[in-house]
Structures are given as structure tokens and as C-alpha cells.
Amino acid sequence: xxxxxxxxxxxxxxxxxxxxxxxxxxxxxxxxxxxxxxxxxxxxxxxxxxxxxxxxxxxxxxxxxxxxxxxxxxxxxxxxxxxxxxxxxxxxxxxxxxxxxxxxxxxxxxxxxxxxxxxxxxxxxxxxxxxxxxxxxxxxxxxxxxxxxxxxxxxxxxxxxxxxxxxxxxxxxxxxxxxxxxxxxxxxxxxxxxxxxxxxxxxxxxxxxxxxxxxxxxxxxxxxxxxxxxxxxxxxxxxxxxxxxxxxxxxxxxx
Numbered sequence: 731x732x733x734x735x736x737x738x739x740x741x742x743x744x745x746x747x748x749x750x751x752x753x754x755x756x757x758x759x760x761x762x763x764x765x766x767x768x769x770x771x772x773x774x775x776x777x778x779x780x781x782x783x784x785x786x787x788x789x790x791x792x793x794x795x796x797x798x799x800x801x802x803x804x805x806x807x808x809x810x811x812x813x814x815x816x817x818x819x820x821x822x823x824x825x826x827x828x829x830x831x832x833x834x835x836x837x838x839x840x841x842x843x844x845x846x847x848x849x850x851x852x853x854x855x856x857x858x859x860x861x862x863x864x865x866x867x868x869x870x871x872x873x874x875x876x877x878x879x880x881x882x883x884x885x886x887x888x889x890x891x892x893x894x895x896x897x898x899x900x901x902x903x904x905x906x907x908x909x910x911x912x913x914x915x916x917x918x919x920x921x922x923x924x925x926x927x928x929x930x931x932x933x934x935x936x937x938x939x940x941x942x943x944x945x946x947x948x949x950x951x952x953x954x955x956x957x958x959x960x961x962x963x964x965x966x967x968x969x970x971x972x973x974x975x976x977x978x979x980x981x982x983x984x985x
Contacts, residue, residue: 732954733918735760735797737790738946739783740924740939743803743880747834750777755943756786762955765947767940780834784888788895791902791917798954800922800946804869804882805889805907806979808855815849820907820977824890834887840880844872857978858971865925866981892919906980910964910972920982922946927983949983961985 735758742753750770754777757765770778771786778786790797806820807827817823830849833840844850853871860866865876872879893904903912905920912918924942927949933941953959965985967975 732796732912732914732959733798733950734795735790736765736947736950736954737787737797737799738765738922738924738943738948738950739787739799739801740943740946741783741801741803741881741885742780742939743833743840743882743884746837746839747780747884748836750775750779752777753939754778754780754783755937755939756783757940757943757947759947759951762951765944765951767944780884780888784891787888787892787919791892791895791898791919796915796917798918798920798950800920800950800982801885802881802922802924802942802946803878803885804857804979805886805904805921806857806977807851807869808857809974809978810855811851812977814851818977820904820979821893823977824886824893827886828890831883831886833884834891840883844883858974859979859981859984862984863923863926863981866923889919905963905982906976909976912963921979922950923981923983926981 737758740755742751744751756768756778758768759765770782787799806823817826831843833843851870853868855870856868867877869879869882871877901916903916903918905912905918924945928941928945931945931948936944953962962983965980
């Protein structure tokens, strides 16, 4: 197998980066053992904060063993947005986003920054990977069931934070922005979409949010064990589509 640990994160864009949220769930699988729920490291606390989730990812990524982390929110914006604001790379996008959407700041809700913010898009704007799925919604489609807009807008600053970790470029592969092929020995952070995987597995006694995170970890583990994860890292895209996806991002599992 390519990885030693498989982590699924069901994300939430509610409230602030320091708020403890029931919808934030983390599950981890190792080797052939099925995923287990990971609890917040804060003694006496029941739920995670987005800050703690980022710190957990950081600690995991610097452990030295190859891990793959699937996170349930959009990692980038549609090409129409990039063209509108003259953005030509993912790193430039993350820095630009932070200037206009400081959603990781203390005591900041997404809605606080969203009000009258001109640096946004329309719910009709879709990334290519969203066009390839039946149910994925635009990263600009707020306030509807199944929306990932708030999760995306609250999660992007933490991707930049992880991207700027010391030596991150040498041992972490942000897929597919660093390339579709994953070098041997590197850990991976990828965008996940639980709706693609969760119906394959019985829900048992897990809550919907728990099952989403569990399913991401279980699917990553199973695909790696079966030797088919590599084909998901290389979706059947044309050269122009690959160029677009390296800026817009891609949902792991969409083929």
C-alpha cells in the first residue's frame, strides 16, 4: 500500500474558527484496521474546532509516515472566477482569498465577511469537477441543503496555513495542484466528497457527520489496499482539462 494512515474529515463552516462544532468529525484508519473516531485533544471538550483540526493535520503531516487526508470542502474556485480576477496559480489564489476573506481571524463568521463582499461569484459558476458529478454544488451556493460554500470559505485559510508549514513542499503533496501523479513517500491532502463514497458502507450507529468522515477514510483505505487509488489520482482528462483542474482543483474519486 502507498499510505500508512487514512484520514477523513467532515468539515463545517459554522460560527468561528474557535467554535466547537458537532459537525466537525475526524476519523482515521491505519493499515487494514477500519477507521476509528479521533477526539479533540483538548481535555474535557467534546467537539473539534477548525483551528484544532488544522493543528491535527499539521502534526500528522510532519510525523514522517506517508498519510492521506481527505477533507470535505472545496479547495479552489471556478475558472470563471480566476479569469475575472486575473489569478493564474493556486498559491496566488490562496493568498488573494485570504486578503478578501479573512475567515480564520478570531471571532469571525463567514457571514460577517460575506456581507457586501464584492470578491465572490454566482451559484451558477461551477468547477469542471462539479460539472462531472450529479449532486455537487457550486462553492458560491450558500444557504441551501448540501451546500459546501461556508465550509469552503472557512477551510481555505487553513489550507494556506498548512501549505506554509516549514518543509511542507518537500513532504506534502497538495493534490492535484502539485501535479496529478503523487511521488512515492509523500503525504497527500485532497478534496473529498462523502456523497461519492458513503452509500458503499453501512451507516451502523454513526451520525450522518460521523459517517461522512468515516466513509472518506474507509474509501481511501480500500482504494489503496486494492491498488486502484492511483487511477483516481489520474482522472481521464484532456490536456486543457488537466490545466484547468490544476487551478480549480479536483474531487478525488470523480472520474
